[in-house]
Amino acid sequence: MTANSDIRHRNASLISITRVLPPHTVSSSYFDEQLAQTYQRLKMPKGLLERLAGITERRSWGEGMTFEDGAVAAGEQALAAAGIDKEQVGLLINASVTRDNFEPAVAVGVHDRLGLPRHALTFDITNACLGFVNAMTVASTMIDAGAIDYALIVAGEDPSPWHATALRQLSRPDSTRDDVLAQFATLTLGSGAAAAVLGRSDQHPNAHKIVGSVTRAGTEHRDLCVGGEADTGMNTDAAGLLKHGLALVAEAWEEASQNGWDWSNMTSYVTHQISNAHTNAIIEAVDLDRERLPLTFPIWGNVAAAALPMTLAEDSVKYSKGDRILCLGVGSGLNTALMEITW
Numbered sequence: 001m002t003a004n005s006d007i008r009h010r011n012a013s014l015i016s017i018t019r020v021l022p023p024h025t026v027s028s029s030y031f032d033e034q035l036a037q038t039y040q041r042l043k044m045p046k047g048l049l050e051r052l053a054g055i056t057e058r059r060s061w062g063e064g065m066t067f068e069d070g071a072v073a074a075g076e077q078a079l080a081a082a083g084i085d086k087e088q089v090g091l092l093i094n095a096s097v098t099r100d101n102f103e104p105a106v107a108v109g110v111h112d113r114l115g116l117p118r119h120a121l122t123f124d125i126t127n128a129c130l131g132f133v134n135a136m137t138v139a140s141t142m143i144d145a146g147a148i149d150y151a152l153i154v155a156g157e158d159p160s161p162w163h164a165t166a167l168r169q170l171s172r173p174d175s176t177r178d179d180v181l182a183q184f185a186t187l188t189l190g191s192g193a194a195a196a197v198l199g200r201s202d203q204h205p206n207a208h209k210i211v212g213s214v215t216r217a218g219t220e221h222r223d224l225c226v227g228g229e230a231d232t233g234m235n236t237d238a239a240g241l242l243k244h245g246l247a248l249v250a251e252a253w254e255e256a257s258q259n260g261w262d263w264s265n266m267t268s269y270v271t272h273q274i275s276n277a278h279t280n281a282i283i284e285a286v287d288l289d290r291e292r293l294p295l296t297f298p299i300w301g302n303v304a305a306a307a308l309p310m311t312l313a314e315d316s317v318k319y320s321k322g323d324r325i326l327c328l329g330v331g332s333g334l335n336t337a338l339m340e341i342t343w
Helices: 028-034 036-042 048-053 067-082 106-114 131-144 160-170 177-184 238-258 276-286 304-318
Strands: 005-008 012-020 024-027 057-060 089-094 121-124 150-157 192-200 208-217 225-227 234-236 268-271 324-331 335-342
Touching: 012 067, 012 131, 012 304, 024 028, 028 036, 028 048, 028 160, 036 177, 048 177, 048 276, 067 106, 067 150, 067 192, 089 106, 089 131, 106 121, 106 150, 131 150, 131 192, 131 208, 131 304, 131 324, 131 335, 150 304, 160 177, 177 234, 192 304, 208 238, 238 276, 238 324, 238 335, 268 304, 304 324
Parallel strands: 089 121, 089 150, 268 324
Antiparallel strands: 005 208, 012 192, 012 208, 024 057, 150 192, 208 335, 225 234, 324 335
């Protein structure tokens, strides 16, 4: 079976989308300084993150603030922007990669701190960097079904524990070039948070219609990027992830075009933010107009599941009614998702 999952929505709209930037900046040169001896010993040049990935800095929550704080703040902003009372929320989904514990769900802390009603369904959706888009699909489907009127989706990310593990591992006297390459993607990660409110199109005619989504799985590549607990960190086959991830996107795109989706002339292509290499490759793979891709990874890094909605929130101030937006990305697993929104 090679077909995509193809879901089209009847009555779901994006009412608001917000992002929260952590207060502290961590430059790529900081990581260079921490790994100066390792680079010298392995005869590797400094500046790899900035030169190869195109990332000059990323954000950090710092002391006294957590990813959950960011998710709560983004949620508050999204509800205020939507003009929705908390009692109207029928569904809360947390879509972040980051979590402090296996149980309970991150969503329960956000639910409690936001003071959401007891009748609101509350759970996490975790699917690497695609979690937020997947959550929008689930929420839109429930709205179409009449099960809920409003959904709140949040994601707060904090890769700083993985940063610390990567720096510790790479600073060992026996670390190798292969170790550096395996940890390279870890050091591109950044912190941030995003939130969105979805509701019924017939009740919000000026909101942004969620047309539908296409997804495709390539789970035979599930071992290309594996993130564990803080003390084990994340290991990535960056070359394999790029190669097979882009092939998956191209296959999904081609299949979607055969099924009636036409994404050849969108107003904006909001991609999951990773690096220069991934951006250039996806432009080439499906022939996108570079000028229509907003880029945030140079200053935010890869903010996991929050990266795409944060970029959408940042770029949305430029959109006009009727603009067509395509959100697309690849997540470790591998999975790809493409969602069309009419502004």
